[in-house]
Amino acid sequence: MRARAVGVPVFIIVALAAGAGASQTTRARADIKGEGVTGRVDFREVPAQLDGGHDMKFMTGTTAMEVTATVTGLKPGAHGSHLHAVGSCEPPGFTSAGGHFDPGPHGMTDADANHPFHMGDLPNLVADASGRATLKAITSRVTLGPGPLSLFDADGTAVIVHANPDQGVTAEPKAGLSGGPRVACGVVTRQ
Numbered sequence: 001m002r003a004r005a006v007g008v009p010v011f012i013i014v015a016l017a018a019g020a021g022a023s024q025t026t027r028a029r030a031d032i033k034g035e036g037v038t039g040r041v042d043f044r045e046v047p048a049q050l051d052g053g054h055d056m057k058f059m060t061g062t063t064a065m066e067v068t069a070t071v072t073g074l075k076p077g078a079h080g081s082h083l084h085a086v087g088s089c090e091p092p093g094f095t096s097a098g099g100h101f102d103p104g105p106h107g108m109t110d111a112d113a114n115h116p117f118h119m120g121d122l123p124n125l126v127a128d129a130s131g132r133a134t135l136k137a138i139t140s141r142v143t144l145g146p147g148p149l150s151l152f153d154a155d156g157t158a159v160i161v162h163a164n165p166d167q168g169v170t171a172e173p174k175a176g177l178s179g180g181p182r183v184a185c186g187v188v189t190r191q
Contacts, residue, residue, distance in 0.1 A: 026144040027191040030159040034184030039071030041159045069135040074127035080166030080179020083120035087156020089185035097158035103148050157188045
């Protein structure tokens with residue numbers, strides 16, 4: 001059983017300086033597949049910074065996760081993207097990935113009932129007219145190392161891309177406001 005993280009999770013969308021911390025980072029990736037949808041999500045641990053800048057005096061000594069995604073074959077518009085609790089992507093529907101990544105003991109894997117507070121929340125992917133979406137973001141909500149927020153727990157973790165946008169609001173369980181149907185999935189693996 002995973003322990004719930006203490007403190008306020010931080011999520012910052014930011015572009016990092018090329019090569020920042022690249023020499024000693026931990027990496028992972030998920031190859032995204034669905035009906036007509038393909039892509040890749042890369043994860044890289046980077047030094048966490050209090051101000052989101054690159055001034056060394058603001059380094060905290062902890063790590064954050066840089067998430068970079070490129071997905072093609074989507075319908076134009078916004079699509080929810082999340083880390084899900086189980087590293088499994090069995091079609092149809094990719095329900096084998098379970099609910100959203102949100103370690104317990106009081107975790108809530110139904111993001112509609114616990115939004116935007118679950119650890120697996122990522123920004124929406126926004127596809128252009130050709131169906132291509134890219135994303136670069138930083139999160140302190142997960143880690144690739146050991147501990148309760150690790151994506152490499154006993155049953156692994158998957159990335160899910162949804163058909164609809166994540167509206168970022170708490171609603172009734174199973175309301176579908178966090179993205180609705182699952183259109184693509186990828187299991188997170190170490191690199």
